[in-house]
Amino acid sequence: MNLVLFHSSFWAATAMIAAVVLSSTAGEVFTAAAMKSIGDLDAIRARSGLKGAILAVLTSPLFFTGVFFMAVAFFALLFTLNHMNLGLAGPATASLTVVANALAAMLFLKENVDRRRWIAAALICVGVYFLAH
Amino acid sequence: MVLSLVAVCAPLGNACLSKGMTSLPALSVTHPLALIMAVFTPWVALGIVLLIGFFASYLTALSWADLSYVMLATAWGNVVVELLSRFALHEAVSSERWLGVLLIAAGVGYVTPGASRTITPTAAAGKSEVPQ
Numbered sequence: 001m002n003l004v005l006f007h008s009s010f011w012a013a014t015a016m017i018a019a020v021v022l023s024s025t026a027g028e029v030f031t032a033a034a035m036k037s038i039g040d041l042d043a044i045r046a047r048s049g050l051k052g053a054i055l056a057v058l059t060s061p062l063f064f065t066g067v068f069f070m071a072v073a074f075f076a077l078l079f080t081l082n083h084m085n086l087g088l089a090g091p092a093t094a095s096l097t098v099v100a101n102a103l104a105a106m107l108f109l110k111e112n113v114d115r116r117r118w119i120a121a122a123l124i125c126v127g128v129y130f131l132a133h
Numbered sequence: 134m135v136l137s138l139v140a141v142c143a144p145l146g147n148a149c150l151s152k153g154m155t156s157l158p159a160l161s162v163t164h165p166l167a168l169i170m171a172v173f174t175p176w177v178a179l180g181i182v183l184l185i186g187f188f189a190s191y192l193t194a195l196s197w198a199d200l201s202y203v204m205l206a207t208a209w210g211n212v213v214v215e216l217l218s219r220f221a222l223h224e225a226v227s228s229e230r231w232l233g234v235l236l237i238a239a240g241v242g243y244v245t246p247g248a249s250r251t252i253t254p255t256a257a258a259g260k261s262e263v264p265q
Contacts, residue, residue: 031192032200041196057192078150078168078177082160086151094211098204105201112251113201116244121201123240124208130233131211 013088016080020093024073025100029108031066036109038063095128135190139203140210142187148214149180198249205244212237 038044038056045053057063080089102121105111153176160167171177194203212234219226 028200028204032195035192035195038196041193075168077147078154078171079160079162081151081154082157086148086155090147090151098208101204102201105199109200110251111199111201112248114247116247117201117205120205120240120244123236123243124205127233127236127238127240128208128211130229130236131215 013084016076016083017089017092017096019076020073020080021096021100023069023076024097025104027066027069027073028101029104030062030069032105032109034060034062034066091128091131095125098124135194136207138190139187139194140207141213142183142190144210144214146180146183146187149176149183153177153180199251202244202249206241208237209241
């Protein structure tokens with residue numbers, strides 16, 4: 001593979017950002033599903049102590065699935081930052097992740113993403129875009 | 134407090150990772166070991182410590198709030214970084230960036246007074262989903 005072409009390609013940048021956003025969203029959805037099934041960590045800690053709270057998290061298969069995808073997202077981000085500026089990669093991944101998470105939370109976690117949250121997501125996306133310029 | 138830790142640790146951790154990774158020579162997908170060794174450089178390691186703090190507080194927040202709420206309510210971390218750049222590091226902040234700060238602040242300010250968790254029929258009936 002010609003590394004120079006790969007580095008300068010628009011599609012390569014798009015693929016890198018998409019890999020970060022999709023793996024990050026998958027990780028966050030699985031982790032959120034795990035924490036929803038475990039319940040309020042503060043309540044568990046009050047009842048069973050810190051050890052009980054840690055045990056409740058570490059015995060959840062959904063949590064480890066989430067961690068796996070977060071690890072994929074982490075190394076994808078490291079790779080992306082090595083080839084792109086933070087000024088482009090940071091806002092692009094951050095703003096797209098906000099929208100992807102809201103969509104995934106509504107579809108897979110059945111969260112009530114109401115008009116208030118969509119308006120806030122839109123404001124934050126545009127805000128992050130302006131921060132990059 | 135928990136949402137504040139989520140908001141501050143994530144952008145600072147990412148900034149440390151960026152500083153660490155951009156100071157390294159270009160890495161290739163054909164040499165994955167070099168990518169793993171990058172984890173042990175000082176800035177990347179500091180970034181990882183901050184991201185561990187982020188993750189612990191993030192898990193706690195997700196245990197009592199919706200993912201779509203936590204993601205939006207913690208976006209003000211970007212604003213914190215911008216304010217630190219301007220007032221602590223005395224960097225120039227353009228009018229476009231101030232507009233970004235205002236939009237994010239408006240978005241966070243708009244979403245945080247809303248419900249933090251979707252009420253399911255099970256939760257509404259008062260049944261605990263916490264394993265005993």
